[in-house]
Amino acid sequence: MAAPAPPPSDGIGIANLPNQRHKIVAKRGAHFTVMVVGESGLGKTTLINTLFATELSSAKNYARRHQKQLDKLTEIEIIKAELEEKQFKVKLTVIDTPGFGDYVNNRDSWVPIIDFVDDQHETYMRQEQQPQRTEKSDLRVHACIYFIRPTGHTLKPLDIEVMKRLGTRVNLIPVIAKTDTLTQHDLAVFKQRIREVIRVQGIRIYQPPIDPEDEASAEHARILADAVPFSIIGSTEDVKTPDGRIVKGREYLWGVAEVENENHCDFRKLRSLLIRTHMLDLISTTEELHYENYRQQQMETRKFGEPKVKKLDNPKFKEEEEALRKRFTEQVKSEESRFRQWEQHLIAERDRLNKDLESAHAEIKRLEAELDNLQVGYGRSSTRR
Ligand SMILES: Nc1nc2c(ncn2[C@@H]2O[C@H](COP(=O)(O)OP(=O)(O)OP(=O)(O)O)[C@@H](O)[C@H]2O)c(=O)[nH]1
Ligand SMILES: [Mg+2]
DSSP: OOOOOOOOOSOOSGGGSOHHHHHHHHHHOEEEEEEEEEBTTSSHHHHHHHHIIIIITTOEEEEEEEEEEOSSSOEEEEEEEEEEETTEEEEEEEEEOOOBSOSTTOTTTTHHHHHHHHHHHHHHHHHHHSSSOOOOOOOOOSEEEEEEOOOSSOOOHHHHHHHHHHHTTSOEEEEESOGGGSOHHHHHHHHHHHHHHHHHTTOOOOOOOOOTTOHHHHHHHHHHHHHOSEEOOOOOOEEEOTTSOEEEEEEETTEEEETTOTTTOSHHHHHHIIIIISHHHHHHHIIIIIIHHHHHHHHHHSOTTOOOOOGGGSGGGHHHHHHHHHHHHHHHHHHHHHHHHHHHHHHHHHHHHHHHHHHHHHHHHHHHHHHHHHHHHHHHHHHHO
């Protein structure tokens, strides 16, 4: 296996920000929210725990806060932690969503996740409209990590559908889950294909900004951009490598897949982007781009103070509504023709039964007449006696 990567030495990044921004953040304290999304069982929860185990284990108040019940199938879990470095505080919130895609009838089980993102913008906007701007509760998602199943083929239609919707709402960061299950070659091909689908489908993903003034940071941003979708190995287990190091990783007969080894996966790049180099950019693009988009869209479709427009009234959903209506009409039509067939079958059956009834009646009449005849005959013979 390749040589181990050096241990992380740089801090959480807030302390290294350029001076002005640095001061603003220092005064307010940063509030950073990350969300993980993707199909069931891809290692979302494990990645969160890996992040905490490799970097955030010293974090204060690492606590499971509460679960938000969205519907029967989807429960969103919110974890809060506080990071502190050289007097700079970061309030970190991680939103763990349950996987979608593994129930029989759940094509739309990801809808509550999209709604959750919108609802956070909505809640924030409502608070902004209040006359007293006290401390706002703010769960607007600054980074959304989207997990892709390591099939080695390409993105699934479900992924494309969900990623498209997320990309226009949040900073979307796609990752390939469980990279240790792919060979280096297959991973490279898979990455290339995913990048191609993202481009062709016009899926919006987060692009680390390239600062032409600062060659070092521009280079770093380019390296990060080239690595997307980040390949991920998640594990909180300490394992021993063949050369005797103890690392976070996954043990196999062939060796150890190391979380923090850059030759094995991009975990370090992702962590660096999130909590070192691009935390502030993720926060500001959320404010300036995604939240602003949401606000504008809502302003166009409703009056000040009016409650949130019902989905189907919103122009954004007109297309979906149209498709839904078409599907509904088709379903009704096919049901109707099925019903008509059934009705005709019933009529035929009724006619058949009526005929049976008629012949049964005729038979009864015939038998009654026969009985009468017999009785008449019996009467005659008894008077003869
Ligand atoms: N090989 C491999 N297995 C992993 C990796 N990450 C997680 N797993 C395993 O995959 C299984 C599912 O992991 P979870 O973290 O519970 O997955 P999840 O995405 O949170 O699943 P849901 O909450 O059900 O959506 C567990 O058995 C993990 O140990 C990884 O990087 N590589
Ligand atoms: Mg989970």
